[in-house]
Amino acid sequence: MKQFQHLLYNYFLIPALACLFSTHTFAQSSDTLTIIGVGDIMIGTNFPSPIYLPPQDGAAMLEPVKEILQDADVTFGNLEGTLLDSGGKVKSCKDTTICYAFRSPTRYGKYLQDVGFDMVSLANNHSGDFGPEGRMSTMKTLDSLQIKYAGLLTTPVTTFVKDSITYGLAAFAPNEGTCDIRNIPEAQRIIRELDQMVDIVIVSFHGGAEGSRFQHVTRKKEIFYEEDRGNVYEFAHKMIDAGADIIFGHGPHVTRSVDYYKNRFIIYSMGNFCTYARFNLKGENGLAPIVKVYINKEGEFLKAEITATKQVGEGGPQVDPENKVIQTLQRLLASDFPEAPLKISNEGTITKYTHK
Structure with a gap:
C-alpha cells in the first residue's frame, strides 16, 4: 500500500x-503524523493483596500526563499484567523473590481510554500471569474500550484506521504465548505481511536484560536469569528491513538509547512509565520518557520530542522539571550509537543531521 x-x-x-x-x-x-510511545504500565494489582491498589482506586494515576498523552494522532504503551477482577490460574515461580504476578481490576482499563491510549502491547512476561482466563479478560476489556492490542500468538498484529491513515501494530517478546522476538525470520514475515495492509507499521518489543546495570544496548544476544532475551539491536534493524516505520522497545525497566536506521526511529526501552507498588523505582528505574515521534506519511522520521517523567513514592508518572531522563538519553546516545545522525537538545527535541 x-x-x-x-x-x-x-x-x-x-x-x-x-x-x-x-x-x-x-x-x-x-503530511506529518505524530505517534506517542511510553513504557511499562501497571496501575495496580489486587494480587497477592488489595494493598497493592493505588489511592482513589487509581483514578488519578495518569492525570498529571493526560494532556501530553492526548496530544498525538496515535498513543501506545506496554500493558504489563492482566485486566482481571479475580480468579485465574496464577503462574508458578521457581524463585518468588524475582517473580511477580499482576492482576489489575478490569475497571482500570477505562483509565487508559480516558487519557488517550489507542493501542497497547500484550507481548511481555506478565500478560500470561493468570493463564488463559487472564488473557481472555484482558482482551475482552480492551475490546470493549476500543483499545487495540497485539503480540499474543492468537493476536500477533492489529490494524486500525484513524483520520484516513491505516496503522498496524505488531509486538514481540521472548515469553510463552507471545510472538517470539528471537525468531527473526518469522517476525520479518509478519512485518512484511502487515506492511502490505497498512500505511504505517509500528513494532513493539519486550526484550533485553533488566535493571540499571543493563542500560546499554550491547548489540548482542542478552541473557538474563538464564533466559534468552533476544538481540534487540539486530531485531530492531531487521524489522525495519522488513517494513517497520517505528520501533518502540520496553522490558529492561530503565530507559535505553534511541537509534536511527534507514530513516526510521528506534528507542530500545522506555522504562517504567506508570507502575504502582510492585516495581523498583529507585534512580534510573524511576525515570521514563514520553516519546512523541513525528513522521511523514511514508513513515520517515522527521523529529521527536521527549517529555521527561518520573515516578516517586509507590509510583505514578509526573513531569520531571529537572529533565533527568533527557540527560540519560543524551548520555546513552553518545556512548551506544555515536554513529547515529541524531542529536538531543537539553529540552528533549531529537533531530537528525546530515553530517557528523
Missing part, C-alpha cells in the same frame, strides 16, 4: 500542488 501511495503522491499530488502554491509548506504540514 505504501508503495502505491508513494507513486500517487510523487507523480500526481506534488505536481498538482506545485501549480497551486508557491511554497511546499501546506504539503509538508499535512
Whole structure:
C-alpha cells in the first residue's frame, strides 16, 4: 500500500500542488503524523493483596500526563499484567523473590481510554500471569474500550484506521504465548505481511536484560536469569528491513538509547512509565520518557520530542522539571550509537543531521 501511495503522491499530488502554491509548506504540514510511545504500565494489582491498589482506586494515576498523552494522532504503551477482577490460574515461580504476578481490576482499563491510549502491547512476561482466563479478560476489556492490542500468538498484529491513515501494530517478546522476538525470520514475515495492509507499521518489543546495570544496548544476544532475551539491536534493524516505520522497545525497566536506521526511529526501552507498588523505582528505574515521534506519511522520521517523567513514592508518572531522563538519553546516545545522525537538545527535541 505504501508503495502505491508513494507513486500517487510523487507523480500526481506534488505536481498538482506545485501549480497551486508557491511554497511546499501546506504539503509538508499535512503530511506529518505524530505517534506517542511510553513504557511499562501497571496501575495496580489486587494480587497477592488489595494493598497493592493505588489511592482513589487509581483514578488519578495518569492525570498529571493526560494532556501530553492526548496530544498525538496515535498513543501506545506496554500493558504489563492482566485486566482481571479475580480468579485465574496464577503462574508458578521457581524463585518468588524475582517473580511477580499482576492482576489489575478490569475497571482500570477505562483509565487508559480516558487519557488517550489507542493501542497497547500484550507481548511481555506478565500478560500470561493468570493463564488463559487472564488473557481472555484482558482482551475482552480492551475490546470493549476500543483499545487495540497485539503480540499474543492468537493476536500477533492489529490494524486500525484513524483520520484516513491505516496503522498496524505488531509486538514481540521472548515469553510463552507471545510472538517470539528471537525468531527473526518469522517476525520479518509478519512485518512484511502487515506492511502490505497498512500505511504505517509500528513494532513493539519486550526484550533485553533488566535493571540499571543493563542500560546499554550491547548489540548482542542478552541473557538474563538464564533466559534468552533476544538481540534487540539486530531485531530492531531487521524489522525495519522488513517494513517497520517505528520501533518502540520496553522490558529492561530503565530507559535505553534511541537509534536511527534507514530513516526510521528506534528507542530500545522506555522504562517504567506508570507502575504502582510492585516495581523498583529507585534512580534510573524511576525515570521514563514520553516519546512523541513525528513522521511523514511514508513513515520517515522527521523529529521527536521527549517529555521527561518520573515516578516517586509507590509510583505514578509526573513531569520531571529537572529533565533527568533527557540527560540519560543524551548520555546513552553518545556512548551506544555515536554513529547515529541524531542529536538531543537539553529540552528533549531529537533531530537528525546530515553530517557528523
